Amino acid sequence: MSKNTRNTAFRKVDVDQYGEEVYEEDQTADEGATGPSDAEVQSMLAKGRNGDALQYVLTNAPLTSKNQGVKDKAAQTVLKVLMSLKANEIEGSLKGLDQAKQDTLMKYIYRGFENPSEGSSAQLLVWHDKLFAVTGVGSIVRVLTDRKRV
Amino acid sequence: MSTTLQPYLKAVRQTLTAAICLENFSSQVVERHNKPEVEVRTSKELLLTPVTISRNEKEKVLIEGSINSLRISIAIKQADEIEKILCHKFMRFMMMRAENFIVLRRKPVEGYDISFLITNFHTEQMYKHKVVDFIIHFMEEIDKEMSEMKLAVNSRARISAEEFLKRF
Numbered sequence: 001m002s003k004n005t006r007n008t009a010f011r012k013v014d015v016d017q018y019g020e021e022v023y024e025e026d027q028t029a030d031e032g033a034t035g036p037s038d039a040e041v042q043s044m045l046a047k048g049r050n051g052d053a054l055q056y057v058l059t060n061a062p063l064t065s066k067n068q069g070v071k072d073k074a075a076q077t078v079l080k081v082l083m084s085l086k087a088n089e090i091e092g093s094l095k096g097l098d099q100a101k102q103d104t105l106m107k108y109i110y111r112g113f114e115n116p117s118e119g120s121s122a123q124l125l126v127w128h129d130k131l132f133a134v135t136g137v138g139s140i141v142r143v144l145t146d147r148k149r150v
Numbered sequence: 151m152s153t154t155l156q157p158y159l160k161a162v163r164q165t166l167t168a169a170i171c172l173e174n175f176s177s178q179v180v181e182r183h184n185k186p187e188v189e190v191r192t193s194k195e196l197l198l199t200p201v202t203i204s205r206n207e208k209e210k211v212l213i214e215g216s217i218n219s220l221r222i223s224i225a226i227k228q229a230d231e232i233e234k235i236l237c238h239k240f241m242r243f244m245m246m247r248a249e250n251f252i253v254l255r256r257k258p259v260e261g262y263d264i265s266f267l268i269t270n271f272h273t274e275q276m277y278k279h280k281v282v283d284f285i286i287h288f289m290e291e292i293d294k295e296m297s298e299m300k301l302a303v304n305s306r307a308r309i310s311a312e313e314f315l316k317r318f
Contacts, residue, residue: 137168
């Protein structure tokens with residue numbers, strides 16, 4: 001009569017996932033976002049067009065990609081570009097950036113801090129200072145709250 | 151090397167000012183409870199992106215934010231064995247008296263030497279800019295105290311060795 005009550009598997013079900021207001025991370029992943037091409041960046045740096053290299057990597061930042069490998073590669077490329085720019089060139093290159101690119105740059109600066117290497121942190125601190133002078137606290141708040149991680 | 155100290159502290163101050171915007175938020179999981187979300191970490195939508203600021207490979211600060219709380223973890227420069235021991239003992243001394251510090255956490259986060267937990271209740275009671283000032287001041291003073299203690303240890307060791315060896 002009561003054969004089905006032997007099955008106690010229902011106790012293991014996580015009922016919280018079926019709640020109406022469960023937050024789900026935005027699933028739409030843009031598979032096309034492959035990040036900046038390394039060869040392109042290398043050629044721009046070799047020609048000395050550092051400002052253009054910065055614009056290029058920020059425009060092609062893989063923000064919507066779910067692939068961690070793509071993001072890591074892009075982060076390394078951006079770090080290379082940031083290191084290549086000298087202190088007096090930084091201000092000039094910041095002038096050409098719109099707000100979205102400034103926010104992306106701030107994200108990459110913080111990303112660069114996570115993997116400190118020889119002298120990278122000192123240069124990144126200079127970048128942070130100069131970018132903050134342009135954008136103010138707003139860009140840091142946007143870095144903290146934006147779901148699209150770099 | 152010390153030329154990075156001021157930019158480092160400036161960057162930490164700016165990031166803290168941005169992250170310390172906290173508001174009261176009751177627990178979504180347990181009714182009538184109010185928990186610091188950065189510690190509980192059950193709801194992903196309430197957590198902000200954790201952010202690191204590093205001065206070099208050894209010294210860094212991790213700032214993890216959420217809607218009602220903020221966790222700041224500091225990794226202090228420890229150049230040799232004696233500094234490691236001094237740092238460990240000094241931090242332990244302070245963490246045992248965390249009640250009196252109000253914003254101090256009793257255990258540091260994995261990989262760091264000391265952690266602070268600031269909740270919306272703290273920001274309601276205290277001025278935000280003063281709390282940020284406190285953290286920055288703390289970071290500055292720690293390095294000075296550590297070098298002072300190291301010198302004291304070395305000079306005490308020298309004096310006691312001298313006294314001991316006078317007998318021979």
